[in-house]
Amino acid sequence: MKPRAPSGKKSRKRQGADVIELENVGYSYGGGELLGEISVELSPGSFHFLTGPSGSGKTTLLKLCYGALLATSGQVRAFGEDMRRLDRDQMALFRRRIGVVHQDCRFLDHLPLTENIALPLTVSGHDLAGEHENLRELMAWVGLSKRAEALPPELSGGERQRAALARAVIMSPDVVVADEPTGNVDWEMSQRLLQLLVELNRMGKTVLIATHDLSLIRAAKSQVQARVLRISNKRLQLAGADL
Amino acid sequence: MSKGTIRALLMADKQADRVVPPSGFTAQLTLFVSGAMAFLAVFALALSLASGRLADRWASELAQAATLRINAPADQVAAQTQAALAILIQTPGVAEARALSREEQAALLTPWFGPDLPLDTLPVPQLIEIVGGTPAYDAQGLRLRLAAEVPGAVLDDHRRWREPLVDAANSLRRLALVSILLIGGATAAMITLAANAALAANSQVIEVLRLVGARDRYIAGAFVRRFTLRALIGAAVGVLLGMGGVMLLPEASDEGGFLTGLGFRGIGWLLPLLIPVLGAVVAFAATWHAARRRLKELA
Numbered sequence: 001m002k003p004r005a006p007s008g009k010k011s012r013k014r015q016g017a018d019v020i021e022l023e024n025v026g027y028s029y030g031g032g033e034l035l036g037e038i039s040v041e042l043s044p045g046s047f048h049f050l051t052g053p054s055g056s057g058k059t060t061l062l063k064l065c066y067g068a069l070l071a072t073s074g075q076v077r078a079f080g081e082d083m084r085r086l087d088r089d090q091m092a093l094f095r096r097r098i099g100v101v102h103q104d105c106r107f108l109d110h111l112p113l114t115e116n117i118a119l120p121l122t123v124s125g126h127d128l129a130g131e132h133e134n135l136r137e138l139m140a141w142v143g144l145s146k147r148a149e150a151l152p153p154e155l156s157g158g159e160r161q162r163a164a165l166a167r168a169v170i171m172s173p174d175v176v177v178a179d180e181p182t183g184n185v186d187w188e189m190s191q192r193l194l195q196l197l198v199e200l201n202r203m204g205k206t207v208l209i210a211t212h213d214l215s216l217i218r219a220a221k222s223q224v225q226a227r228v229l230r231i232s233n234k235r236l237q238l239a240g241a242d243l
Numbered sequence: 244m245s246k247g248t249i250r251a252l253l254m255a256d257k258q259a260d261r262v263v264p265p266s267g268f269t270a271q272l273t274l275f276v277s278g279a280m281a282f283l284a285v286f287a288l289a290l291s292l293a294s295g296r297l298a299d300r301w302a303s304e305l306a307q308a309a310t311l312r313i314n315a316p317a318d319q320v321a322a323q324t325q326a327a328l329a330i331l332i333q334t335p336g337v338a339e340a341r342a343l344s345r346e347e348q349a350a351l352l353t354p355w356f357g358p359d360l361p362l363d364t365l366p367v368p369q370l371i372e373i374v375g376g377t378p379a380y381d382a383q384g385l386r387l388r389l390a391a392e393v394p395g396a397v398l399d400d401h402r403r404w405r406e407p408l409v410d411a412a413n414s415l416r417r418l419a420l421v422s423i424l425l426i427g428g429a430t431a432a433m434i435t436l437a438a439n440a441a442l443a444a445n446s447q448v449i450e451v452l453r454l455v456g457a458r459d460r461y462i463a464g465a466f467v468r469r470f471t472l473r474a475l476i477g478a479a480v481g482v483l484l485g486m487g488g489v490m491l492l493p494e495a496s497d498e499g500g501f502l503t504g505l506g507f508r509g510i511g512w513l514l515p516l517l518i519p520v521l522g523a524v525v526a527f528a529a530t531w532h533a534a535r536r537r538l539k540e541l542a
Contacts, residue, residue: 068454088538089458096456106451110264122258123457167455 018043018077019175019206020065025074027060034060038074038236040229042175042208047201047224049217050210051239052231058210059103061231062179065208066098067091079174096124099168101178105160107152113163114139114148120171135170142166142196158189165196175206182216190216198223256464263448263465269441273470276433277477277522278484284426285485285515289492291419292514293505298412305405306379311340311371315395324369327393331373334388336380343370368395430474430522431529438470438533446541453541463534467527474526478519486515 018041026036035057042048042065050058063069064076067083076083078094086094099120107116118128118135128135139145142162147155155163161181168176178197182190194216201207201224211217220226230239311331315323324342331340343351348370349362382400389396442449452462489506507514 066454089460092453092456092458095454100454102454106447106454108262108264108448108451111261115261119262119451120455122262123452123455123461128258171456 019079020208021075021077022064022071023075023077025064025071025076027057027064027069028072033234035064035231035236036073036234038064040236042206044174044206045201045204046206047198047220047226048208049220049226049228050208050231051212051214051217051228054212056231057234058212058231059179061236062100062177062208062210065175066100066177067094096120096171097174099171099173099176101161101164101168101176101181103179103183105152105164107160107163109152112149112151113144113155116152117163117167117170119167124171138166138170143192157184158186158192161185161189161193162196165193169200169205173205175208176200178207178209180211180213181209182211182213187215191219194220194223256468259461259465260468262452263441263445263469269437269444270469270473272437273434273473273526274477274480276430276437277474277526278481280426280430280433281478281481281518281522282485282488284423284518285482285489287419287422287426288515288518289489289505289507291416291423292507292511294412294415294419296504296508298409298416301405301412302409305401305408307375309373309375309382309398309400311373311389312397312399313369313371313393313395314397315368317366319395320369323393323395324371327371327389327396330385330388330392331371334380334385336376336378337373337385338376339372339374341372343372427521427525431525434470434474434526435529435533438466438530439537441466441470442534442537446537449538450541453538459535459538462538463531466534467530470530471523471527475519475523478522482515482518486512 020042022038022040025038027034038061050061052058060069064071065078067076067078067086070076070084078086079097081090081094083091083094108119111119114135115122117138118131121128121131136145139148142165144159144162144166147159147163150159152160152163161184165176165178165181168178176197181193181197185193190213197207197209198220209216217226217228228239230237311327313320313323313327328340328342331337345362348367349358349360351370352360352362352367382398382402386398389398449462492505494504494506
């Protein structure tokens with residue numbers, strides 16, 4: 001399968017609202033400011049690259065977007081809701097609408113790959129018996145059909161990244177956030193991953209990719225209309241014209 | 244916590260239980276602690292019930308019995324004994340009064356002086372056994388009357404040594420109950436430690452689960468079920484072993500005195516079966532609180 005097109009979930013969205021909005025957001029830790037005055041809107045179906053040097057705060061900004069961190073100033077709205085007002089259960093439900101590909105992938109090493117990819121379904125109470133076909137199609141889409149029973153430590157870097165992407169999209173989220181998805185893979189694999197992310201965007205998903213790999217951004221130029229955001233000196237800038 | 248939450252936490256969920264990796268030493272620790280504590284709890288319960296029975300028996304038996312001792316010159320013993328019996332028979336609250344025979348008195352002294360005691364040559368006082376009725380007789384009034392009419396009579400209603408014995412048995416019962424509470428508390432503390440260790444060891448798993456949209460209840464449930472089940476199994480084994488140990492204790496006997504008869508009686512044998520259930524409840528609460536506290540530390 002390819003990830004299912006957004007369906008009923010969209011109706012929960014406030015009409016016309018951006019999927020994720022950051023308004024004058026700042027984040028400080030241990031008395032020091034890591035990010036400040038960040039304002040950006042991710043509209044439905046948009047494609048964004050977030051770039052900047054290592055340590056500039058790309059991962060922090062992504063975490064603010066998917067609720068792993070809460071802004072210390074300003075407001076982050078997800079699907080029209082102020083993220084600070086979400087209780088823990090609501091936050092869990094919100095995360096089911098955002099698929100995240102972490103830089104280090106983060107799998108449960110004791111479970112085979114299929115169960116790791118199906119984890120979002122498992123935790124949301126889906127009956128996996130009815131999802132076998134979808135799961136099989138999804139594994140084929142990311143080219144991991146033959147690795148279904150492998151344990152995560154047995155996978156290569158590229159396989160881990162594709163598996164993480166499959167896990168991120170299995171719930172057919174509205175947004176896919178990827179943190180350096182091509183950081184540990186070769187050029188060919190990075191192109192394959194980019195292709196998958198572009199396909200997701202064509203299905204209507206909002207995509208946000210943090211990367212310091214400018215060649216990836218250039219390669220995306222011919223495939224998708226993307227905005228490039230750059231973090232510099234703890235502030236967010238639009239990096240030139242749209243690609 | 245609502246009934247629905249408790250049911251959701253306890254309901255078997257194979258998928259959810261698989262996401263938490265098997266944990267080695269915490270599993271063994273929980274099983275061992277629950278088993279050992281349940282084993283001790285069985286003995287504490289047996290001691291509590293036995294000392295309670297003892298206190299009740301001593302209190303009721305001794306409350307019913309009294310002894311009248313006639314200390315008189317040899318030629319007056321018979322007359323004073325008859326006079327005392329006459330008074331006792333007339334006294335309200337005295338159900339029965341009977342002078343002990345020479346043989347009965349000799350039997351009482353045999354443990355100290357041997358069977359060949361020449362009782363006739365010794366100035367042994369005459370004993371009269373009094374069995375109280377309901378309502379009880381007025382001991383103080385009886386003493387005054389005996390003092391006036393039977394100068395050699397001394398009434399001993401056993402109160403002097405009865406009350407400390409009953410107090411001691413009741414204290415033992417309280418001590419056993421406190422021990423059971425301490426055992427419960429220690430079990431909760433140990434299971435909390437084990438649960439915290441398991442939660443800390445699985446912090447990355449928990450983080451991943453949170454990030455893919457798992458609710459706190461789902462994550463906590465996986466740990467709660469595991470520890471509750473372990474505590475239940477461990478406590479069940481401990482109780483079975485404890486009950487086996489109690490069964491091997493000697494039966495109650497006069498010769499054994501207090502040291503025998505420590506086991507359960509009749510329906511009392513069912514009481515230890517509650518221990519695994521209580522152990523599971525303690526484990527459930529301890530793990531739930533540990534998991535909630537830990538999860539709140541995460542975003």
